[in-house]
Amino acid sequence: MKTHKLNNWGLYLISIILATIIFILIFMFARSISNFQEEDLLRSQFENSYKIFKDKYLFSQNNMVCQEDVLDEMSQNLFFHGSIISDLEERLGKNDEKVLFQKKFYTLVLLEHLEFVKLVNTKCEYAIPTILFFYSNSESSVDSSESVGKILDYISQKDPKVKVYSFDIDLDDILVKNLLSKYNIKEVPTLIINEETTLINPKNSEEIERYLYE
Amino acid sequence: MDFGDIVIYLSIYIGLVATIFYLLVFIKGSRSKKELYTDKELPSVSIIIPAYNEEKTIANTIKSVSESNYPFGKLEIIVIDDGSKDGTFKIAKKLENKNIRVFSKKNGGKAAAINFALKKANGEIVFTMDADTIIEKHSIREMCRYFKNKNVMAVTPSIVLHNPKTIWEKIQHLEYLLGIFLRKSFSTINAIHVTPGAFSAYRKSFFDKYGGYQVGNITEDLEVSLRIQSLGYIIESCPEAPAYTIGPNSFRSLLIQRRRWYTGLISNTWRYRKIFSPKYGDMGIFVLPVAWTSIFFAIYMVIKTIFKTIDKVIVDLNYWASINYDIYSDIDLSFLALKKAFIYLFSNPISIFLMLFVVLLIFYLYYASRKIGQKRYLGSSLVLFFLFFAFLFGFWWIVAYIYSIFNKKVNWR
Numbered sequence: 001m002k003t004h005k006l007n008n009w010g011l012y013l014i015s016i017i018l019a020t021i022i023f024i025l026i027f028m029f030a031r032s033i034s035n036f037q038e039e040d041l042l043r044s045q046f047e048n049s050y051k052i053f054k055d056k057y058l059f060s061q062n063n064m065v066c067q068e069d070v071l072d073e074m075s076q077n078l079f080f081h082g083s084i085i086s087d088l089e090e091r092l093g094k095n096d097e098k099v100l101f102q103k104k105f106y107t108l109v110l111l112e113h114l115e116f117v118k119l120v121n122t123k124c125e126y127a128i129p130t131i132l133f134f135y136s137n138s139e140s141s142v143d144s145s146e147s148v149g150k151i152l153d154y155i156s157q158k159d160p161k162v163k164v165y166s167f168d169i170d171l172d173d174i175l176v177k178n179l180l181s182k183y184n185i186k187e188v189p190t191l192i193i194n195e196e197t198t199l200i201n202p203k204n205s206e207e208i209e210r211y212l213y214e
Numbered sequence: 215m216d217f218g219d220i221v222i223y224l225s226i227y228i229g230l231v232a233t234i235f236y237l238l239v240f241i242k243g244s245r246s247k248k249e250l251y252t253d254k255e256l257p258s259v260s261i262i263i264p265a266y267n268e269e270k271t272i273a274n275t276i277k278s279v280s281e282s283n284y285p286f287g288k289l290e291i292i293v294i295d296d297g298s299k300d301g302t303f304k305i306a307k308k309l310e311n312k313n314i315r316v317f318s319k320k321n322g323g324k325a326a327a328i329n330f331a332l333k334k335a336n337g338e339i340v341f342t343m344d345a346d347t348i349i350e351k352h353s354i355r356e357m358c359r360y361f362k363n364k365n366v367m368a369v370t371p372s373i374v375l376h377n378p379k380t381i382w383e384k385i386q387h388l389e390y391l392l393g394i395f396l397r398k399s400f401s402t403i404n405a406i407h408v409t410p411g412a413f414s415a416y417r418k419s420f421f422d423k424y425g426g427y428q429v430g431n432i433t434e435d436l437e438v439s440l441r442i443q444s445l446g447y448i449i450e451s452c453p454e455a456p457a458y459t460i461g462p463n464s465f466r467s468l469l470i471q472r473r474r475w476y477t478g479l480i481s482n483t484w485r486y487r488k489i490f491s492p493k494y495g496d497m498g499i500f501v502l503p504v505a506w507t508s509i510f511f512a513i514y515m516v517i518k519t520i521f522k523t524i525d526k527v528i529v530d531l532n533y534w535a536s537i538n539y540d541i542y543s544d545i546d547l548s549f550l551a552l553k554k555a556f557i558y559l560f561s562n563p564i565s566i567f568l569m570l571f572v573v574l575l576i577f578y579l580y581y582a583s584r585k586i587g588q589k590r591y592l593g594s595s596l597v598l599f600f601l602f603f604a605f606l607f608g609f610w611w612i613v614a615y616i617y618s619i620f621n622k623k624v625n626w627r
Contacts, residue, residue: 003365003404003448004495008239012500015235022234023227026566033561080550087558147533154537157546204536 034091038098041084045105048078052112059119066124071117075163078113079156081106082166094137094170104173110165111175117163118195129212131155132192133166134185141188144201148189151205155212162212218518225511226567232504233574236399239496243402248450250359257361258288259354260337260418264327265293265345269301271460276309278348284355289313292331293345297321302345324411325427325434332426335418342435344412346460348376353455357415360450367447368439369415370397370406372586376458381598382468385606386461388592388599392575394453394582401451405497407443407489411435413457420447432624433478440486443497453585469610470625476614477624509611516608572600 085106089099117128133152135145152164167176169188179185183192191199197211215223251257261279265272272293279291295303295318306316319330328342339358343349349371357369372394378387400406409416414435421427424441427434442449462468483506491498534541559565579592617624 003446004443004493004497005404006492006495006499008235008242008403008496011235011238011242014238015231018234019227019230022230022570026570027563030561030563030566033557037557037561080554084554087554091561147529147536150533151536154540158540205538205540 034088037084038088038102041081041088041102045081045102045109048081049105049109049112052109052116056112056116056119059116059123066120066126071120071128075113078109079164083153089137100171103168103171104175107167107171107173107175110167111179113163114165129159129162130194131162131164131208131212132179132183133164134169134180134183134188134190134192135166136169136188138170145189148191148202151202151208152191155205155208221511221514222564225508225515226564228504228507229571230567232500233571235500236396237574239402240395240399243398246402248360249362251362253285253355255362256285256288256355256358257338258336259284259290259339259341259358259415260331260335261289261291261341261343261354262328262331262335263291263293263343263345264296264324264331265298265302265306266296266321266324266327267298267300267302268345269298269305271346272302272306273309274348275343275345276306276314279343279354280309280314281351282349282354283351284358288337289354290315290336292334293317294319294327294331296323296327323429325429325431328434329426329429332418332421338418339415340418340421341413341415342411343457344459347412347457349413349457350455353413353457354415356455357452360452361415361417363448363450365448366450367417367420367442368406368409368449370409370449370451371413371415371455371457372453372582373410373412374456374458374586375461378461378595380463381602382465383461383463384595384598385603386468388579388595389603390461391579391582391586391592391595394585395578397451398453398581400497400501401449403496403501404443404448405495405501406449406451407436407439407497407502409435409439409442409449410457410459412459431478431482432474433482436475436478437482437485440482440489443494444486444489453582456586468606469613472610473613473617474624476611477617480614480618512604512608513611513615514608516605516612519605 085099085102088102089096092099094100114130114132117130120126121128131152133148135149136142137145149166152166156162156164167179169176169180169185183190183198187200189201191197191202191208193199193208193211199208199211202208263272263275263279268275276291276293279289282289291314293306293314293316295306295316297318297320303316303318310316315334317330317334319327332340339361341354341357353371357371360366360369374390374394375383375387378384397406411434416438420442424445428437431437439449462471483502489498490502576596579596583592616622
């Protein structure tokens, strides 16, 4: 009597078909979550941009924006977008069109925010610390850029008043090119602290904080 | 997508196909009826218990078999003390009676002890049982029923760990429970290729015709099961028959056990490599190839994880030093951070596949726990299993391959 039979071809076929369907469905689901994140990011960026432009306009009309909560309201979520864009870049690749658009738009929003913070510092006599962070994802610079980026995340989380503006020097964008020229950026990672101090490849948070609160 | 991602997704796809196939086979099997002995037809049985330095457990093992509800007069117990240096022989001898015979011989290993007992066994069916295993009253009865089919040469029970307490026991506990479902599924397609040494039943005429256990083989029970399959016979599964064994309770003892098991699996599978063929049905073309493919995937993942972990630890240590070890301030539990983590989890297909396998595993465990009639230790075992088993499995296999490649001696203890 034959005890080892091959009579389950139907089950094999069903298994392969079901596995393939499940495989594709899960990828589609993951993709849809990723798309949701992209759309959510875009919507948030537009909302933030609106807030910034609105408040800049109001500022020019009166001095109401010297109230503390105005800047907080405007800054809410803004700096978090950077990490989401990094996630998208990792997932979709740095040459992905959507990622490039998000980064360019984000650069513009950051610069508007930075200008507003400078105005507030001048007119309202605040001393909001700012850090401009120039980084690169190229092979030679990605590790040091990531290390400095993480230290800056820590600093901004420890003290939410600190505003960190991150710019990818490899982004093909006129705004970034202007910044590189303005601040004479020759290598990365470079920090411009409070528009005064230039730090190249700092190794720890103390090195940065020393200049941050002067 | 790099090479590592391709390997992961390929292993997930094969795992998915195999999981669905085993589930379908299980359903098919649950609908078919097997030939089973009725109570009146049950054959005579010999329970062989080889023992070496088991004075702490031998009495309980003999007692659990004596309390079996097997038909009176059809069951005998043969205890072989394999040259123990403790009180094993003395304790077993005290329990000797008309149905329990106790022998002592010079130490020669488990296979030699069983072969010694096979010559003395009068039963049509022989059970081999470890001296630290205990069974339920109905286990022997239920397992013997499957021998009605003359082609069935072995029947496996539901092997479960007895009172798992340590982390290592709890990890094994889930692995054993998973085995209950898989063995039932495999039995439908005659693909069981391992009969647990702790407690299994065999038709005695198989040993009479083809020889007893192979002395010197470090996994003699595995050799017997592969021999049975290679000769074209059947191994059945009886999930309704629980048998409780004691597993290793430390990292070292578990590593020693698995090193022996897996080096034995490598050498015995090589010996019987002809069963990787369509001639051996689903076992030959699917079950065994998938099992061995998953071993190579596990090894690859362990090696990759080790390197990635070393790299991450170095990066993290440097980072913590750069923030003066102010780790508390670095924790971000804001709504945005949690939302980002949630989205990251569900936008990563690997996380979703992992969740799917967890759900399937819970289903398998539900089945297994119903069969053995207990749900204790499931919660904590599940967490530990998911945290550690995959890595440990790959690690044990790497050790086994190193021992096999360099032909290093593998001991029992």
